[in-house]
Amino acid sequence: MRHVDQVALMKTLLARLDSGTNVDAGGFRKNPTLVYRDRDLACNEQEAFFKNHAQIIGMSGDLPDNNSFVTVDDLSIPILATRDSDGNFRAFLNICRHRGVVLESESRGSTRRFSCMFHNWTYDIGGALVGIPKPEHFGDVDKDCMGLVELPSVERLGMLFVHPQVDGVIDVDALLGEELVAELESWAFDEMVWIACDTYATSCNWKLAMDTFGETYHFEVLHADTLAPAFHGNVQCYDTFGRNHRMILCKREIDQMRELPEDEWDISVAGTPVYWLFPNVQLILGQGTVQLVRAYPDPDDPARHVSQVSFYLRSQIVENNEQHMLDMLQYMGQRFGEIIRDEDYVASASQQRSASTGAMEHVVFGRNEPALHHYHNTYRAALGMDLLPLLETLAV
Numbered sequence: 280m281r282h283v284d285q286v287a288l289m290k291t292l293l294a295r296l297d298s299g300t301n302v303d304a305g306g307f308r309k310n311p312t313l314v315y316r317d318r319d320l321a322c323n324e325q326e327a328f329f330k331n332h333a334q335i336i337g338m339s340g341d342l343p344d345n346n347s348f349v350t351v352d353d354l355s356i357p358i359l360a361t362r363d364s365d366g367n368f369r370a371f372l373n374i375c376r377h378r379g380v381v382l383e384s385e386s387r388g389s390t391r392r393f394s395c396m397f398h399n400w401t402y403d404i405g406g407a408l409v410g411i412p413k414p415e416h417f418g419d420v421d422k423d424c425m426g427l428v429e430l431p432s433v434e435r436l437g438m439l440f441v442h443p444q445v446d447g448v449i450d451v452d453a454l455l456g457e458e459l460v461a462e463l464e465s466w467a468f469d470e471m472v473w474i475a476c477d478t479y480a481t482s483c484n485w486k487l488a489m490d491t492f493g494e495t496y497h498f499e500v501l502h503a504d505t506l507a508p509a510f511h512g513n514v515q516c517y518d519t520f521g522r523n524h525r526m527i528l529c530k531r532e533i534d535q536m537r538e539l540p541e542d543e544w545d546i547s548v549a550g551t552p553v554y555w556l557f558p559n560v561q562l563i564l565g566q567g568t569v570q571l572v573r574a575y576p577d578p579d580d581p582a583r584h585v586s587q588v589s590f591y592l593r594s595q596i597v598e599n600n601e602q603h604m605l606d607m608l609q610y611m612g613q614r615f616g617e618i619i620r621d622e623d624y625v626a627s628a629s630q631q632r633s634a635s636t637g638a639m640e641h642v643v644f645g646r647n648e649p650a651l652h653h654y655h656n657t658y659r660a661a662l663g664m665d666l667l668p669l670l671e672t673l674a675v
Contacts, residue, residue, distance in 0.1 A: 280465050285546040288516050289536055292529045292550060295514050302517045304649035306669040309641035314655070315484040315634040321581040323662055328558040329576070330355045332442075333449045335560050338571060339437045340473040340591050341387070342368060346404050349387040353575035353585055354443055357381050358430065363405040364391070370432035370441040371406045376425045386476075402427055436460065437468025455556070459520035463554070471569050471591035477616055478587055481624045483631040485559065485584035486658070488574040491623040492553060492561045493650035495528055501626055505618050516550075517649050522557035522657050524650060555650065557657060567593040570615060582631050586624075588615065643673060 295301055314320060336351050342362035350373055351358040359373035359382060375382050375395040382393050382402070392409070394401045401410035406427035411420055431442040433449045440449050452460055481488065498512030506512075509531060516527035533549035546552060547566045554562040561572040569591040577583035633639060644651040644667075656666045 280462055280546060280552070282542075282544075284462075286541050286544050288527050288546060289533065289544055289549050291516050292514060292527065292533055293537070296511060296529065296533070301513055301647045302515055302649055304644070304646050304652050304669075306646060306671050307673045308644045308652050308655070308667040308669060310644060310651070310655055310667060311641055312634040312637065312639055314658075315487060315631060316581050316637070318581055320662075321484075321576060324658070325355065325576060325578060327662055328658075330443055331447070332558065333431075333440050333447065333454060334443065335438050335556060335571075335573070336360060336370075336441050337439045337589060338471055338473065338569070338591055339368075339434060339439065339469045340471045340594075341439065341589070343472065344389060346391050347387070347389045348383065348393075348404070350383055350385065351441075353573070353587060355578070356443055358441060358443070359383050359393070359427070360432070360439060360441065361404050361406075364403075368432055368434040368439060369406060370430040371427035372430065374428070375400050376408065376427065382427070436463045437466075437471060438463075455523060456521045459523055459525075459554075462525075466564065468569065468591075470594045472594050472597050474590045474592050476587060476589045477620075478585060479616075479620050479624060480583070480585050481620075481628060482583055483624065483627040484581055484634070485574040485576040486654070487627040487630055487634075488572075488584055488586055488624065489555070489559065489561070489654060490651055491619070491627055492555070492563075492572070493526075493654060494648040496645070496647055497626075501622055502618060505614070505622065510551075513647060519653055522661070524555045524653055526553045526555075526650060527551070528553060555654070558661075567596050572619075582635050586619075588619070590615075 334354065336358065337349060341349050342360065345362055345364050345366050348359060348361045351360065357373035358370055360368070360370045363369055373382050375397065377395065377400045378397055380395050380397045382395055391404055392401050399412050400408065403409050406429055408422040408425045411417055414420065428445060430445060431447050431449050433440040433451060435451050440451060442449050455463065495510065495512045495515055498510055499507045511529040511531060514529040518525050527546065528551040530550050536544050536549050547564060552564045556562065559574045563570040563572065571589040571591070573587045575585050575587070577585070659666055
């Protein structure tokens with residue numbers, strides 16, 4: 280992010296702290312609880328957002344070297360993503376062309392060859408079929424026509440984009456918009472090194488997982504002993520970029536900025552930038568760290584989802600073996616799990632229990648929760664649904 284923009288955002292946060300104000304959505308919205316339980320809606324979301332929409336499956340650091348790979352099993356199809364021998368990012372159906380067995384079972388690794396466990400058909404890192412046992416028995420096969428099925432893939436901004444459909448189109452500029460592309464490029468995500476990944480299977484709709492990242496109003500209550508000592512709750516900056524948005528959470532270290540000249544101000548010290556990238560990604564930026572959260576719906580149950588949480592560290596920190604930063608990242612990963620899994624997602628599961636009963640027709644998004652307004656109307660617009668109206672007052 281440009282330094283001039285960092286300074287402007289920090290000045291906004293300081294002004295809101297000093298005046299006791301916050302970002303204002305301009306009113307209330309009532310969100311129907313059926314969006315968290317309706318099976319027909321869940322099917323429509325699967326088709327529109329996960330089967331027929333480009334997906335961010337990770338960052339460049341997930342494929343650190345030539346001949347490295349990762350697998351993705353949370354979408355409607357199994358995906359094998361590789362960095363081939365020439366350093367190119369590729370993505371394929373993780374399915375053997377012979378009898379349809381899933382080809383690679385490991386979540387990540389390094390190899391030059393993938394061999395099917397069923398009959399040992401073998402493919403190289405670029406997806407080409409290079410070996411068939413006993414070809415004189417099996418029959419004549421044109422290997423050039425029987426390589427792994429390739430999916431559209433783009434590596435840009437230090438992120439890995441894959442489209443689940445063979446004929447899908449990935450247009451990063453259209454997905455993110457020119458302004459957000461420029462801002463994300465400035466963070467140099469291509470310098471991030473993958474450290475670890477956690478998986479949280481939770482009894483709540485995937486949108487409830489997204490909702491928990493949409494406001495800081497709950498910090499002083501739900502996170503009284505965890506995040507509240509480090510953050511000013513209920514104070515943030517909020518900006519939208521088409522279907523996407525950026526929040527700046529307000530850290531208590533912002534008070535240090537008051538004592539420094541503006542050319543030394545740093546948004547990653549004073550705040551935590553959080554980006555929502557439509558439809559299911561949260562990017563959480565720290566000092567030399569990135570946490571990538573991807574929420575995937577359970578295809579059989581709207582009341583369940585899986586969150587994949589990946590942790591990255593800037594390469595210079597790893598190369599310099601800055602032990603205090605490595606220790607900090609380990610601590611952050613542990614704390615993130617304790618907070619998201621054991622606090623936020625516990626609350627989300629409680630919300631889901633209520634939503635699943637249908638006992639309450641609506642929940643309410645307040646004036647200080649603009650991200651929730653934006654999330655849900657964005658989802659609704661993408662599905663051709665009526666938008667949630669803005670209400671000046673909250674009354675029965």
